[in-house]
Amino acid sequence: MIHDPDDAASFHDLLAAQSRLTDLVLSPDGTRLIASVQSVNEEGSGHVARFWEVDPHGKGDSRPVVGCVEGDFAPAFAADGTLLFLSGRENADPIGENPDSHDVSLWALSERGEARQIVRHPGGISAFTSAATADVLAYTADLVPGTADIETYAAARREHERAMVTAALYEQTAASAWSAALGPDEPHTFVLRSGGPAVITGSQGLAGTGDAALSPDGSLVAYTQAATGWAPDTNTVVVTDTATGMQQRTFSRPGHQYYRPAFTADGSALVCQRQREETYETEWRVTLVAFDLVSGEESDLLPDFDNWPWPGRAVLSPVPGDATMWFTGDERGHCPVFRRDTDGTITRLTTSGAYTSLCVTPDGATLFALRSAMDSPPRVVRLDAVTPDQHPVFLDAPGELRSLPGALTEVHAQGDDGFPLRGWLVLPEGASPERPAPLLVVPHGGPQASWSAWTWSWNPWPFAARGYAVLLPDPALSTGYGQRMQERGRGEYGGQPYRDVIALADAALGRADLDATRTAFAGWSYGGYLANRAATSTDRFKAIVSAAAMWNLEALQTDTDMRAYFRKIFGDPRTQRERYVANSPHLDAARMKTPMLIVHGGRDQRVPMGQALSLHSDLVRLGVPVRFLHFPTEGHTVEVPNHIRIMYETVLNFLDHHVLGQEWRRPAML
Helix, strand or coil, rough: CCCCCCCCCCCHHHHHHCCEEEEEEEECCCEEEEEEEEEEECCCCCCEEEEEEEEECCCCCECCCCCCCCCCCEEEECCCCCCCECCCCCCCCCCCCCCCCCCCCCEECCCCEEEEECCCCCCEEEEEEEECCCCEEEEEECCCCCCHHHHHCCCCCHHHHHHCCCCCCCCCCCCCCCCCCCCCCCCEEEEEECCCCCCCCCCEEEEEEEEEECCCCCCCCEEEEEEECCCCCCCCEEECCCCCEEEEEEECCCEEEEEEECCCCCCCCCEEEECCCCCCCCCCCEEEEEEEEECCCCEECCCCCCCCCCCCCCCCCCCCCCCEEEECEEEECCCCCEEEECCCCCCEEEEECCEEEECCCCCCCCCEEEECCEEEEEEEEEEEEECCCEECCEEECCCCCCCCCCEEEEEEEEEECCCEEEECCCCCCCCCCCCEEEEECCCCCCCCCCCCCCCCCCCCHHHCCCCCEEEEEECCCCCCCCHHHHHHCCCCCCCCCHHHHHHHHHHHCCCCEEEEEEEEEEEEHHHHHHHHHHHCCCCCCEEEEEECCCCCEEEEEECCCCCCCHHHHCCCCCHHHHHHHHHHHHHHHHCCCCCCEEEEEECCCCHHHHHHHHHHHHHHHHHHCCEEEEEEECCCCCCCCCHHHHHHHHHHHHHHHHCCCEEEEEECCC
16 A cells, blocks of 8 residues: 555554664673664654663563663673663762863663773764673773873863863864864773773874774774874774783785774784775775784784675674684675685575674573564574574564565566676655556665665665655675776766666566656765766666765865775866766766655765755756755765654655646645
8 A cells, every 4th residue: 555645644654663773782691692782863853772671582572771772882791790881870980170071971870770880082982892801891982183192182081171161273183173072082992991991092194983892702803993194094903912012013015994892702812804995996805814912913803705795893702712703795785694604605694684883692502683684684593503594583673663564575587797786776655567656766775785685774665655666776896796896996986877878767667567768866975976977877767866976076086085085986077087087977967857856864974065055056056957856964874863853754755746747746745
């Protein structure tokens, strides 16, 4: 049944109000499984997290964790089984002038429900980790250059508060256009032992990135460190003695970045994600590597694995001496769990769906995870740690969405270079050759990404509920199709990827249950860039929606928070002009004819507002019908539940007007 747009319970309203599972952690003894669940607050102005206890055996119902309150987040377990978390609860020992300050601090919660504050830092704590077998913690928080310890930093913040100074002087770190910080704060790693927190990072000209890990016995901390100033293409992994603060090892490789370090169970090696970012001459490549802490040797753990899965943080066996590890990675529209054995053999453990938050039991025999799919929000599941291509056991937890307004299938096509292409197709209820559905084409963001997991932003099901079929294509630069997929799109943001999207759209429109005369194109971030590319390349679509999208690549170079990243791909616009001519949509603005809706956040640092304003100006100048949905307080994505409702309603009404010929309906909340 197609939902009435006047229905107060429209699907996009239900989606905006839905509880969301975001994290999953397992206690060291394997008996407690804790999920973090985000719910919409009463005002609809944001999400608040709360912890739920899930029965690992699947026999009992889930229940709220005693002693947790709304707003607790980032759960983890200490070695003794104490639940740790970050929270903005009222601080017991505030640092600064305001006793009601709610900066995020680190807390511990006993099984009896008694919470106590572990550590407080001026300005808040952004991340933390715990040693597996020792009472040692490491956390990430900021210091301003020139402040060597917490007390000096706190005093500097108090002085600025008294003087009511909001100015900031940036000498080495890159300035952020929307920074609300005291100044050019830099993340540092702190270690918390019985004697109190001690600063571990802080070398001149270097800043920690908040990516830290502790060895099982807590004697070593590993963190990544990058040079300040113009962001380089190389960072350094540093291994430091937690008791003395002395560096034991450093690892780096020119042209590569390291992320998500993890120690093996015996503490002899460190496993990291290694990433080579895309340039105009080289494609993006990601793998997992191991550093031997004695010899310093670096080993590629996935040398022949061409799924190009963009492997995440490795989950290592908790059994000392066992080199088994598990990881996830995109594969042809899914994100399975993979197991790597000691001999290098890789086994795919799941057949479908997208997995995150992997946890392993103390004996290495069972995995727990969050599983989502294009037709399912995240749910808690249990897996056997060995069996290939298995189906998970679902466990009781909040967040399940019980029905969807349509069905999911696949579309296949061939690129103009012969490469096999695929994408997901969402079909609305009632679509048939007698009643063909209009088609909305929605490429993903990234561009290194894939339509493999449930998304709360630009979810296809609100469009299906309104009667639209939705094509979710994976074009060149998508993950999960081997390294060749990266090579095809290298340096061609608006070339091969766009042609792939059109090829998949043509293949979908070969179906009798889709209407080729009623089509639209919509995208967010890189998908929005492809929407802009479509607007300057064709008039086949009835409407185009461009959200958080790049328009003028030359202007973007000086505004984005990823200047160095885009510079590596497109080069200097004064000397590599041909790259901008080939890829920047604004140079073809005169070709635009299709009505457009622009959606943009006023605090978007990735694709700043100037890009949307420039596009809007060009459309107005050329007389192309345009509407501009502006969220002054949103960033690169729309997060506030009430804003999500407005976004979906505006986009749906815009499509209804231009694709279906209905009267324009202004969203009720605007």
